[in-house]
Amino acid sequence: MKVFFVTKNRGKLKEAEVILSSYGIEVKMLAVEKEEIQSYNLEEIALHALRRIDFQDAPFFVEDAGLFIEALNGFPGPYSSYVYKTIGCRGILKLLEGIDNRKAYFLSVVALKIPSTGKVEVFKGKIDGFIADKMQGEKGFGFDPIFMPDGYKRTFAEMSVEEKNRYSHRGKALRKMGEWIVKNLR
Amino acid sequence: MKVFFVTKNRGKLKEAEVILSSYGIEVKMLAVEKEEIQSYNLEEIALHALRRIDFQDAPFFVEDAGLFIEALNGFPGPYSSYVYKTIGCRGILKLLEGIDNRKAYFLSVVALKIPSTGKVEVFKGKIDGFIADKMQGEKGFGFDPIFMPDGYKRTFAEMSVEEKNRYSHRGKALRKMGEWIVKNLR
Numbered sequence: 574m575k576v577f578f579v580t581k582n583r584g585k586l587k588e589a590e591v592i593l594s595s596y597g598i599e600v601k602m603l604a605v606e607k608e609e610i611q612s613y614n615l616e617e618i619a620l621h622a623l624r625r626i627d628f629q630d631a632p633f634f635v636e637d638a639g640l641f642i643e644a645l646n647g648f649p650g651p652y653s654s655y656v657y658k659t660i661g662c663r664g665i666l667k668l669l670e671g672i673d674n675r676k677a678y679f680l681s682v683v684a685l686k687i688p689s690t691g692k693v694e695v696f697k698g699k700i701d702g703f704i705a706d707k708m709q710g711e712k713g714f715g716f717d718p719i720f721m722p723d724g725y726k727r728t729f730a731e732m733s734v735e736e737k738n739r740y741s742h743r744g745k746a747l748r749k750m751g752e753w754i755v756k757n758l759r
Numbered sequence: 760m761k762v763f764f765v766t767k768n769r770g771k772l773k774e775a776e777v778i779l780s781s782y783g784i785e786v787k788m789l790a791v792e793k794e795e796i797q798s799y800n801l802e803e804i805a806l807h808a809l810r811r812i813d814f815q816d817a818p819f820f821v822e823d824a825g826l827f828i829e830a831l832n833g834f835p836g837p838y839s840s841y842v843y844k845t846i847g848c849r850g851i852l853k854l855l856e857g858i859d860n861r862k863a864y865f866l867s868v869v870a871l872k873i874p875s876t877g878k879v880e881v882f883k884g885k886i887d888g889f890i891a892d893k894m895q896g897e898k899g900f901g902f903d904p905i906f907m908p909d910g911y912k913r914t915f916a917e918m919s920v921e922e923k924n925r926y927s928h929r930g931k932a933l934r935k936m937g938e939w940i941v942k943n944l945r
Contacts, residue, residue: 611795611797613841618797650845659832659835660834660854664831664854667854668850670853
């Protein structure tokens with residue numbers, strides 16, 4: 574079984590390969606342009622992107638994720654990628670200076686399309702945690718160095734891909750997709 | 760002559776009414792949904808939004824604007840509206856604490872469609888300035904309380920609509936459109 578992941582992010586691709594291989598699913602990169610709309614809603618962004626892609630060869634999926642910080646009214650949310658590229662982890666730490674409430678969560682939305690039937694399925698994963706006081710770790714990507722899952726004293730950037738996948742929002746959403754594929758596509 | 764402005768922002772509508780009335784152009788609000796894509800490029804966002812609107816009655820335009828702060832790699836840029844709603848002026852001031860380079864500019868892109876010919880015209884306006892040390896003024900909207908045009912000691916929020924329009928990015932773009940309409944549409 575082969576599925577295509579519409580992404581140009583090799584970090585995300587690596588995470589997906591590791592998870593889906595345990596369901597006997599092979600992941601290939603589909604490096605086409607994704608039309609991303611501005612929205613507060615990750616599911617709307619993912620479904621819109623999926624609708625605009627004309628690909629018939631095999632099931633394919635898009636994934637959108639965001640870091641939602643409670644004290645910042647959900648910022649950077651769906652714009653996490655842009656915010657990371659401009660103000661980065663340091664900008665987030667500065668915005669939270671002197672703020673006690675460090676609660677945050679990562680949300681991942683995976684939208685899968687089965688071209689043979691035209692059907693679309695959505696899978697979500699969420700991980701609660703908090704923003705660390707400083708950047709820690711070199712692994713992962715994006716805001717991983719400042720995010721600690723609840724109950725842990727290490728950031729996502731201090732975990733191996735396998736360990737991060739166990740807890741992460743994307744790990745959860747991708748496992749849901751893996752289970753669904755195993756049940757429904759063979 | 761009547762043109763429709765695709766916006767739900769009454770502050771922007773007011774600015775456009777004041778400017779375009781001096782060209783004998785009446786502005787009406789067209790409160791339909793705008794499909795905004797995620798992009799670094801305001802022109803791409805505006806043109807995409809325009810293409811998705813099916814309206815035949817009269818010329819209509821969309822406007823997209825952003826505040827680009829040099830020391831923050833252009834942040835908040837095309838996502839200014841979202842950033843304003845989440846971290847606001849206070850968030851921007853906090854991000855710039857201790858940073859000497861306060862240079863910033865506002866950019867406005869206006870895209871006009873003439874349904875009778877199918878033609879699209881783009882007009883741009885830019886104003887250079889800097890981010891004030893603190894919020895000042897109650898007028899305007901968005902990041903107006905923290906933006907001072909070069910050579911001024913007052914923020915946009917300390918200016919009347921008429922005065923702000925004289926310098927502002929949107930004022931410049933709308934005047935270019937006004938001149939174009941006077942020359943080409945009657």
